[in-house]
Amino acid sequence: MSEAMESSQTVPGFTWPASSATIQSKITFTWYDYALFSSMLVFSVLIGIWFGFIRKQNTASDYLLGGRAMKPFPIAMSLVASKISGVALLAIPADVYNFGINYSISCISVFLTAVINAYVYLPVFHKLQMTSTYEYLKMRFNAQIRMLASFLFTLYVLLHLPVVIYVPALALEQVTNINIHMITPIICSVCIFYTTIGGLKAVVWTDMLQFCVSIGAIIAVLYMGLISAxxxxxxxNKAAEGERFLQPDPTLRDSFWVIVLGWSFNSLSMLGVSQSCVQKFLALPTLSDAKKALAWYVVGAVTVKITCILTGLIMYVKYFGCDPLLSGQITKADKILPHYVMDVSGSVPGLPGLFIAGIFCASLSTLSASLNCLAGTIYEDFLSQYMSKDITEQRVGYILKGLVIGIGVISVLLVRVVEHLGNLLPIMISFTGVASGPLLGIFTLGILFPKANAKGAMVGALTALGMISTLFVTVQYYKAHKLITYTSKPVSTETCDFEFTPANSTNIDPRAQDDVLWLFRISFYYYTLIGASITLLVGNIVSAFTQDDSPPVHPDLLSPIIRRYLPDKKQYYTVDRALTMVTYDSNKQKATS
Structure with a gap:
């Protein structure tokens, strides 16, 4: 804890009374909020029912890709809603409140990621027109690499889903006083109910509804907060006084280059090769439309980020001399945004309910898509090979539903781990980096390095997974024992005008962190970059030492940036790759005829 924080709790002549119940009782949902919150959930479910039972999708292409006839703007807003909302709406303002606006540098990363994706990854996937991104790895390398990627994706989702579930539960607990462990099973139950109903069109239009409501609510709260501040x-002025502006110190957890490099790779792993994102880009009829969607995505993502950052600064001014955590009004730092929303806009009937509903529904959307996608991945890549060839569609359906339930139960149980790991933003970025780094490395190895082979991809990804997992587990151990800490910006309780019991604090010896090896003090923003870099380095070295007589890679499997430099346009294949490529060429000819 900083000196400013400690001194604020030892004001001469000031005593700390015992109860904060009189404060917290004022900041809860009204019946207006419950009504509008419930209406938001009902509308989201109705959209799924509309596309699932009334406007039915008759083919797999309709269900998974919207018939490849979607429009750029809805797709872009769906991407923003699923990748920015939920965790970000809750975690970014809290992070800015506690650590300043260094996170604003991530707006540069959004632009860089979009440019790289538009010219490196997206042209390859759009040209191949495949339903699953993992099909690419089988075509480029072999079936074993596809299975490895599916395992990494499974690991990524299982690490990410508990955070997705935890976010709306945390927000609801703050404004309703319902225990978080009663909320999480309800969240998963709702998702399991409608997770397979409406297909991609339902996902996109539900995301649009949720995005419009949540961004509208946060802008309204932002306006009211500006007035009150x-x-x-x-x-x-207050932000500068409280040291909330950019700091040039490179040893900080979120300095300029840490975020520009680290967050760019983290974002690229989601936007460039993630199945959920690529699937939405492929729902657009042309590559030009996909690039337009990327441009709209940049505008939407930057708008949301700036709004969240301003909200974090306004919260700091609002509680400049009376920090809600130190004064006992909230029990966790990540609960500050729901507390602030109720505090500032509680006098406007229904506005807090709509805002919390936006966070809740955005998380539901991400959760339902992830459950469905992961269940299909586990069945196709791990279970189907052990099933009888004459298995019925009905039995497959039962297996998939069982997988969805099992994944949901595991995710709910892991919430108990997540709630003890600190602030949401570091948790989310650290978790995703463990699996997304090697996964991004495999795809980049295939798309940008023609001489890379399957052995290199396998050894590179496994090496990266082992090293980044060791780094992550060790860092969490050090954090649990207070050997690694992130010092927040100064806050105080000097101007609080109510009775409260101060939050407990733990005195930490700042010299303890100096005893930790520098490797384990690397910012969590770098995890995806480290994993991808190890995969590329080891993968290329192993490929160079295991070269066989395999012919050059098919040009369609490489980025246009690399394709132009291919020395030989003639293509011949090993038996394994030939079977896959013959099917691809045949389908390509049918599509153009």
């Missing part, structure tokens, strides 16, 4: 000028 005395205007934008006062916000910036």
């Amino acid at each position: 005395g205007g934008i000028g006062n916000v910036f």
Whole structure:
């Protein structure tokens, strides 16, 4: 804890009374909020029912890709809603409140990621027109690499889903006082109910509804917060006084290059090769439309980020001399946004309910898509080979539903682990980096390095997974024993005008962190970059030492940036790759005829 925080709790002549119940009782949902919150959930479910039972999708292409006839703007907003909303709406303002606005540098990463994706990854996937991104790895390498990628994806989802479930539960607990472990089973139950109903069209239009409601609510809350904070000028003055602006120190957890490099790779792993994102881009009829969607995505993502960052600064000004965590009004730092929303907009009937509903529904959307996708991946790549060839569609359906339930139960149980690991933003970025780094490395190895082979991809990804997992587990051990800590910006309780019991604090010896090896003090923003870099380095070295007589790679499997430099346009294949490529060429000819 900083000196400013400690001194604020030892004001001469000030005593700490015992109860904060009088404060918390004022900041809860009203019946207006419950009504509008419930309406938001009902509308989301109705959209799924509409596309699932009334406007039915008759083919796999309709269900998974919207008939490849979607429009750029809805796709872009769906991407923003699924990748920015939920965790980000809750975690970014809290992170800015505690650590300052260094996170704003991630807006640069959004632009860089979109440019790289538009010219490196997206042209390859759009040209191949495949339903699953993992089909690419089988075509480029072999079936074993596809299975490895599916395992990494499974690991990624299982690490990510508990955070997705935890976010809306945390928000609801703050405004309703319902225990978080009663909320999480309900969240999964709702998702299991409608997770397979409406297909991609339902997902996209539900995301659109949720995005419009949540961004509208946060802008309204932002406006009301600006008024209560005395205007934008006062916000910036107070933020500067509280050291919330950019800091040039490169040893910080979120300095300029840490975020520009680290967050760019993290974002690229989601936007460039993630199945959920690529599937939405492939729902657009042309590559030009996909690039337009990327451009709209940049605008939407940056808008949401800036809004969340401003909200974090306004929260700091709002609680400049009376920090909600230190004063006992909230029990976790990540609960500050729901508390602030109820505090600032509680007088507007229904507005807090709509805002919390936006967070809840955005998380539901991500959760339902992930459950469905992961269940299909586990069945196709791990279970189907052990099933009888004459297995019925009905039995397959039962297996998939059982997988969805099993994944949901595991995710709910892992919430108990997540809630003890600290702030949401570091948890989310660290978890995703463990699996997304090697996964991004495999795809990049295939798309940008023509001489890379399956042995190199396998050894590179496994090496990266082992090293980044060791790094992650060791860092969490050090954090649990207070050997690694992130010092937040100064806050105080000097101007609180109510009775409260101060939050307990733990005195930490700042010299303890110096005893930890520098490797384990690397910012969590770098995890995806480290994993991808190890995969590329080891993969290329192993490929160079295991070269066989395999012919050059098919040009369609490489990025246009690399394709132009291929020395030989003639293609011949080993038996394994030839079977896959013959099917691809045949389907390609049918599509163009």
